[in-house]
Amino acid sequence: MRQRRSRLRLVPTRLVPILALALAGCTTSSGGTGSDGPLPPSAATTPSPSPTVGAATVAPSPSVIVGPTAGDVPPDARLASEGGEPVTGELGTFIWGDGGSDSPWLPGARLHVGAGERLTLTLSPAIGTVGWRTQYTRAGATDPTGARSLGSGTGDVVLTAPGKGHWTLAIAVDFADGLGSANYFWRLEVG
């Protein structure tokens, strides 16, 4: 009966992420992960590891950022312990721009850490986030049944490594400005 409330179209949908990325490069964030400075030059394009349906275009000037197109993927997520080398997580299920991809619970990228160590996530390119959640299972699990949480929040993703053992850690990140969400996986080898 009620007319569908019109969706506020400040900019065309496909340009929202473009605008977001562009503005993220010239504003500061009070809570978003890794949005404290200008985007690095590499953020001007979002490369795809696979063929794309919609062709990505190269930014004609440094002030124009190319946003998601079909086939594009969310940013890389890197997890590091204090002083350790960051390891890029395996990208699982995601929603990004006008599309998305569904994946299983993944084994995760191998990361050696110490029990109780502080783990910090960074996104590359750095974009704002509005929330994150974690789940971890014993390594080798094929779904999150029985998973436990290592924490959740709305600011920077900072975790404390679980106890000794081999674990699969999934971090789900909700991106700001309606860009979407993504799940990243690591195989934590906690010594």
Next chain:
Amino acid sequence: MIPFHRRARLAAAFLAVLTGAVVVPVTAAHGPDPVLGGGLFAQNQSLEFRWRAGSEPPTAIRTAIRAAADDIGDTRASKAATFLYDSAGANPIGYGPGATCGVNGLACFTRSAPSGFTMWLREQGHVFDWGTLRWCQMYTTAPNGCYDAETITLDEFGHVEILGHHVNYSDDRDYEDAVVQTFSRTKPNDGWNMHVLGRCDVATLQREYDVVSWSTPYSTCLDLDTALTLSANPTAIAYGGTMTLTASLKVVDRDAYDRLGGNPVSNRVVRLQRRTLATTTWVDAGTMAAGASGSYALTVSLTRSSEFRAIFSTPSAEGLNGDTSPTVAVSVSACPAPCPMSAAR
């Protein structure tokens, strides 16, 4: 019930970009599925799909995809878009190594409502970091560990409609409330072969696209307040005269209810209660007959001035909350002589 003030959210998102502020996420555990960005398709829009040239699925997968399209149509309980195979359809569905899914993706989609969508499924035997993809439909006897192509496609069709991944309880006990899931399950885990939309998928489709008719049950994943009103015609009658009580049942008109706000609610059970003026005990006067557009009526004969109220009890099988109407008074004139010794009927 999760409110989706999309306009506010978009505005807030835009302001957040400008100011660097953080937008609070709008998803919460165990409610209707969240919604994706972008627009909606038209109500009941038919989206014809074809096989992508050069990437046609094998027969077994085609059958599964068509079945998933039927599943949406059969279980959407809303005016969400429908999907139909047409060799000349505008929306390609592909299968195989050309898939543009994420590197670990079983299947993927793009949507650009209201004009169309694309979809891909990876090919049987595709080797991922996590293992080798097996579609259950590719076997005479599906092995454990396979993915049901119909379920996976139904999940993708849900995304195309506008559905985001359902946010489950931490222990996943509500997994089967939605087929649009972050992590699909393999045979033989619970929910591996869901061929119907879950109630929390339907809830969002109803809210975004509206219900099929005023009689359509609302998903139990919704939590909608109703408003019941009652009127009498006439409000004053002669002794022993008759009058008609008419109730009107609607979903409360709230922004958070999106298209459902203000909907008439038809063909439910609405009861009428009566009490004689200056008394406190309500007695049942009968079930009101359902009419059009959420109206309910009952004609009664009275010998005493009375008050009436209508009651819609919270149903167990749908996501509506009951309501009781305000009281309506009906005056009955004095009994003309010779007056029989009669109680109120």
